[in-house]
Amino acid sequence: MNVMAVVLAAGQGKRMKSKLYKVLHPVCGKPMVGHVLEAVKGASCKRTVVVVGHGAEAVQSYLGDAAEYALQEQQLGTGHAVRQTESLLGGEEGTTIVICGDTPLVTAETIRAMLELHQTSGAAATVLTAALDDPTGYGRVIRGDSGVERIVEQKDCTLEEAAVNEINTGTYCFDNRKLFAALGEVTSNNAQGEFYLTDVIGIFRRAGEGVEGLCLSDNAEAIGVNDRIALSEAERLMRERIVRKHQVNGVTVIDPASTYIEAGVKIGADTVVYPGTVLRGETVIGEDCIIGPQADIERSVIGSGVSVRYSVINESVVGDESAVGPYANLRPGSKLGKEVKIGDFVELKNATLDDGTKVSHLSYVGDAVVGKDVNIGCGAITVNYDGFNKSKTVIGDGAFVGSNVNLIAPVTIGDGAYVVAGSTITSDVPGGDLAIARERQVNKPGYADKIRARAKAKKERAGK
Numbered sequence: 001m002n003v004m005a006v007v008l009a010a011g012q013g014k015r016m017k018s019k020l021y022k023v024l025h026p027v028c029g030k031p032m033v034g035h036v037l038e039a040v041k042g043a044s045c046k047r048t049v050v051v052v053g054h055g056a057e058a059v060q061s062y063l064g065d066a067a068e069y070a071l072q073e074q075q076l077g078t079g080h081a082v083r084q085t086e087s088l089l090g091g092e093e094g095t096t097i098v099i100c101g102d103t104p105l106v107t108a109e110t111i112r113a114m115l116e117l118h119q120t121s122g123a124a125a126t127v128l129t130a131a132l133d134d135p136t137g138y139g140r141v142i143r144g145d146s147g148v149e150r151i152v153e154q155k156d157c158t159l160e161e162a163a164v165n166e167i168n169t170g171t172y173c174f175d176n177r178k179l180f181a182a183l184g185e186v187t188s189n190n191a192q193g194e195f196y197l198t199d200v201i202g203i204f205r206r207a208g209e210g211v212e213g214l215c216l217s218d219n220a221e222a223i224g225v226n227d228r229i230a231l232s233e234a235e236r237l238m239r240e241r242i243v244r245k246h247q248v249n250g251v252t253v254i255d256p257a258s259t260y261i262e263a264g265v266k267i268g269a270d271t272v273v274y275p276g277t278v279l280r281g282e283t284v285i286g287e288d289c290i291i292g293p294q295a296d297i298e299r300s301v302i303g304s305g306v307s308v309r310y311s312v313i314n315e316s317v318v319g320d321e322s323a324v325g326p327y328a329n330l331r332p333g334s335k336l337g338k339e340v341k342i343g344d345f346v347e348l349k350n351a352t353l354d355d356g357t358k359v360s361h362l363s364y365v366g367d368a369v370v371g372k373d374v375n376i377g378c379g380a381i382t383v384n385y386d387g388f389n390k391s392k393t394v395i396g397d398g399a400f401v402g403s404n405v406n407l408i409a410p411v412t413i414g415d416g417a418y419v420v421a422g423s424t425i426t427s428d429v430p431g432g433d434l435a436i437a438r439e440r441q442v443n444k445p446g447y448a449d450k451i452r453a454r455a456k457a458k459k460e461r462a463g464k
Helices: 032-042 056-066 078-083 108-121 176-183 199-206 228-248 447-463
Strands: 003-009 047-052 068-071 095-100 125-131 140-144 147-152 166-175 211-215 278-280 296-298 312-314 341-344 347-353 358-361 364-370 381-383 393-395 406-408 411-413
Touching (some): 003 032, 003 078, 032 108, 047 056, 095 108, 095 176, 108 125, 125 147, 176 199, 199 211, 406 411
Parallel strands (some): 003 047, 047 068, 125 211, 278 296, 347 364, 364 381, 364 393, 381 406, 393 411
Antiparallel strands (some): 125 166, 140 147, 140 166, 147 211
């Protein structure tokens, strides 16, 4: 079966009141049109044509070669929009799905079900519908004894038609050649003065063609996003869907309402996600992890058996059985081996830490390669930036770096070396050596009292 898709994405979206083109507004981390393309791809569409207008360059920049494009320079209605694809699809045999780019909740499963009904019934068109308690603003689906008779837009409804609660979602299947033949008969003789795609249904019926309707079991899929209110509703419903998917796959989400998981995130079984957690981008989390409370993880890979509490991880890798937090910050390029401990108020950036290494608290490790079983003490830092260039610190296996040590890069600490607390290291430390880099302590008896007396006298003079 030759299945094609036309995605309508030419509308400006004035009600969004945004500089960002409407279909590029994200829902759970992915632009709406990205969700739509994913759905039609999941329904085995061989070609997808996106109709663009306002913001065409931005949409093409995002989608790239994932689609073909047709330009609708004037916004003259949905029928006019589909006609812009005729030079690309008009001569093809097969079935064409037409779907709006601002319907991010439509699933591939629903599109496949619609295609199956369309094929088995032999209809010229199949309409995806929904039964709403309040259908105000939507086109009504008027059924007869032999299927869908017509679709009437809200502004053109009679009182009887307006009372119908089955609405058109704006998603269709068409016999491709019959679609473009019917579009040639569509006129703009209506309240909006536009060329409605829905008029094709009436044209088919007058020609004796069959038209079917598939009513959604989940009305969430019917949502079209035209303003910020609908955007937030789509976000809420998508979040609920994503959380349910992970729960079905064996993930415990303690409080779904306070947990934000984007569409591209993958989580292994028996992982527990605590409240306040935000998981974004193409993040992958292994099995048996404890994530949260208050974990913010973006575009990162987390191994199995890892705990992350009250911490931020961005574009980083955390190995199996490691622990991060509380209040740690792993900036882009951080890579942790197995059983690594990153404690409270530790910051890493572009640093690789091998298995068993511990940075327990109040330290900064940046632009560094750290070996296995290294202990980095409280307040130790790699001084990687001199105001002009960033330099690298290398710490060998089994080394010990004491508290409040400054490692002035570029510098290498050899295997098993020991750097005494409070040292500022500017030269390499060979393996097995002990490094001390601090002034000898000098005590001056009674001098503290002299300092206080001097400060008191200065204060009294200033007060006169």
